[in-house]
Amino acid sequence: MEENKDEKPMVRVEDFEEYDVKCADCEELLLKMVKVRDSEKSYRMIIECPFCDGESWLIELVGDYFQQTPKRLKLGKGGAEDRDGVLVTKMKRRW
Ligand SMILES: [Zn+2]
Numbered sequence: 001m002e003e004n005k006d007e008k009p010m011v012r013v014e015d016f017e018e019y020d021v022k023c024a025d026c027e028e029l030l031l032k033m034v035k036v037r038d039s040e041k042s043y044r045m046i047i048e049c050p051f052c053d054g055e056s057w058l059i060e061l062v063g064d065y066f067q068q069t070p071k072r073l074k075l076g077k078g079g080a081e082d083r084d085g086v087l088v089t090k091m092k093r094r095w
Pocket residue numbers: 023024025026027028049050051052053054055
């Protein structure tokens with residue numbers, strides 16, 4: 001079992017209509033995931049925090065979700081980066 005070898009806790013998001021992705025360190029809201037429909041699709045992601053240089057837990061999403069950016073944040077340039085099968089998204093502060 002090579003899974004989760006960095007020992008980061010993983011949160012599985014499947015039955016949520018909406019899920020708030022928060023920073024694991026400072027608990028700021030980083031991104032809201034809103035479910036569009038159930039599907040077999042799944043992907044893993046981590047959101048990097050612009051407030052404390054920390055990041056969210058490792059999140060596994062099952063289904064189709066869209067990302068809703070909190071008002072005071074925007075997605076970092078270049079979109080998500082693939083880090084060993086995990087989509088890592090950088091957020092930036094608007095102000
Ligand atoms: Zn943080």
